[in-house]
Amino acid sequence: MPNSFAREAIQSSKVALGLAIRADRRRTISTGVFQVVGAVAAIGTVVIGKVLLERILDDGATSPQQLLWPLLGLALVTAITGSIAVIRNQQERLLGERVSQLVWNEVLDVVTNVDLMTYEQPGFITEYANVERGGMTRPLPMTKSVFGLMGAGLGVVAMLFALVSIAPVLAPILFLGAIPAVIVSRLASRSEFAFAQRLTPDFLRREYLRRVLTHREYAAEVRSFGAAPNLRSRHTMLDGVVADGLKTQVAGRTRLALVQIAGSALSLVAVLLVIVYMLDRNFLSLPQAGAAAIAVRILGSQLSSVYGSFSTLTESAPFVAELNKFLRNRPKVNALGEPEVLHRRLTLSNVGFQYPGRETAALAGIDLFIDRGEVVALVGENGSGKTTLANIVAGLYEADSGEILWDDEPLARERVRASVTMVFQDFAQFSFSVSDNIDIAGRAITNPGRVHLAAQGAQLAETIASLPSGFDTMLGRDLDDGLDLSGGQWQRMALARALLKNSSLIVLDEPSAALDPRAENELFHDVRRVLDGRAALLISHRYSNVKHADRIYVLDGGRVVECGSHYELMSRGGKYADLFTLQSAAYSIESADE
CATH class of the missing domain: 3.40.50.300 (P-loop containing nucleotide triphosphate hydrolases)
Structure with missing residues (x-):
């Protein structure tokens, strides 16, 4: 089971990184570089801090001028760390939009090209809903968590070297505190994925009721039959189901988080107590103890980053795996072939x-x-x-x-x-212009006269001529500037659409x-x-x-x-x-x- 979990996490990480690189290679690489630079800056903080402590505690032999360069170095490292965080956040914002666009386009490739019979099956709709609700938003956080593990992992390794050089006994104590975090991350991942799968049918039912209660196509019948109170009651019931499920999930995740925090806090307290003990027994000098304390503090911060990144990675892995399965297990393009003329x-x-x-x-x-x-x-x-x-x-x-x-x-x-x-x-009534309603496939972009001929063939010419902007008039009530047509006029619009395909x-x-x-x-x-x-x-x-x-x-x-x-x-x-x-x-x- 652990091997299976590790394989899923590694495979999903590859998928997420691949999507990010395909979406924006330059920003993906820069995000990784910023993580590494941040880790190096953290190492610089420990080194400079140790130098400062040694000079401050050097029984007055250090002049103020000798403290200037370490202080400037510390200020520079702090400024670099803060600046990198700001730049990285803005770059990740752009990267997030690019990744979202790429994922949406790949999902649309599947949804729009999958066989109609497959599309109409309830199982496909549920699978798509699971992907839309969970998988489509996970690649970027997972990519960031991979880079976070790289950067924080580098910082952890550097801090461990620093600690080992000062007091080797401190490292194992900190690692013991990591064990609960790993176990908790695995349990949280399973719990979150199961929660999403379990409540997807209720989410779908609730979203459908919201559509019935708010969309124009249902408005007349809802009002005519006085159906709103009953439908609202069913919506409220589903709200309760979702809220109860979320309440249980949050309580479970909170308990797991408290276990993780307690493990980390206990290991940190144990390390600090050991440092005090070693200082009291003269196993460490005061500068060494100070440097060790700084290293432990930074290491604790880096370990928290590792735990957070690892938690995000493990939680996102099953969702990204499901997204990858949805994208790969369907025909990529069920393209239209060349049209044939019926001769006989x-x-x-x-x-x-x-x-x-x-x-x-x-x-x-x-x-x-x-x-x-x-x-x-x-x-x-x-x-x-x-x-x-x-x-x-x-x-x-x-x-x-x-x-x-x-x-x-x-x-x-x-x-x-x-x-x-x-x-x-049940023909479609698109909230597009008249031209775009007729030429939904863009066949006549270079020859708009074909649209006019199709409209004439469907006996729509007079109707279109009476519209405010003719063929450029926006139709439908889904958008603010759209005009509606009668049922018969819409039906002729559908016929014109067919005639245009020729x-x-x-x-x-x-x-x-x-x-x-x-x-x-x-x-x-x-x-x-x-x-x-x-x-x-x-x-x-x-x-x-x-x-x-x-x-x-x-x-x-x-x-x-x-x-x-x-x-x-x-x-x-x-x-x-x-x-x-x-x-x-x-x-x-x-x-x-x-």
Whole structure:
């Protein structure tokens, strides 16, 4: 177990130092140099102090002029020590920002490029939360602790040499006082990591409740249902859980700290008593005793620095190890491939898919094809597998079985994702400018006219023209200067975003969910003009919106149970005809009631 702990501490120290050097090599090195210079200055204090004591106690034989240089040397060393501390703190402040930026960028590399299926699993979110809460802030303190150990360790070695040259018996006594500190640091490290792991689920729940209570997206329903008192009560309960856990943790850490302080204090008192005893028995001269006392005092300070650095290092080691695992055990870049043009057909053959942890398959034996320029529809009741299949077609999920062919050739999922665009049912509303909302990937930075064409294709031109700054107008309510749009206008913004990508195939998942009936009717009757020759996979819960599709696939229980045109399916009198008739009847009743 100790060997495992030592390996983890050494490996984590290497990781932390590596991050610091990559973030800012010059400041990392200067931080280490400042630590060494500080240790050397401490040695100078002992040497100069011993010289001063010898000259002061030299029975009046020393003139004031002979004390001038030692005093100036002592002042210089003190000034250097103080100045180095100030400069080092400012350099570490800059280094901290650089390290934080590097760590964030590496974490973002993982989070933004990890497979969507992995990202959606609860285990990944918890792992990320652990890293964000504990690991991301630890590399810099750990780097500083390594340098602190170097500097303070050098000072300890120098002071020990000084003590050994004066009174060898003093060194072992001080080392005995270090034993509790090492044990306490190890216990504190285990305790702090276990505490963070144990309370992470409660932290996540509390943060989510804070979001629900404070964010705009939930505000209307919280007020409409009068949910605030209940949610506040649950938040208060979690506050209590966190506070109780922290109280227990602080009490345990305080007890460990008191044990460490007691061990250090006892060893220091023992050393000073030995010095007094040796002075009384004439084993030491007064200058030697004075120098030994100064050395012990400085050594005590250096040992405290060693204990503190060692404690930080051991406490940070498991967090940095977890950060390193998170960064290294994920694909670094799941990059988009080069987009392909669909010349003939996209084919899904015998495709199956099962969500992790589920007992039954979400999709099984799916056969589907989409020809160039076709509009193909997916319909089915809730839970039939429509969105799952759409995610596979869009390259966001990888099928567990079967094959996907692009123009009769297998195509890597990264290239499928680059070649297909998906308009999501729960599309994003970014607090960016109109241009940046449409061109979220920065594809048209050198050709802004493409953004204007995409907006026109999505029938947004008039809306944008009416905004205060046109395409430069900031949208969203997350920032103070943002304007909000209607649900239908936001939905057209999402469609413009898809048109800008200019893929051969667009997946439209409930593209009219936020549109009013007139706008919805216009969209579906004009869908081919909007697509401008692109193929489309259309998902809609309103059967009247898909009857003009070239082909309709009916899903039930993750399987295709029917396929054909609207008129073919209606003539068969199967599931599609039943659902279409049922929905049409419901609309007819509503119209009659009105």
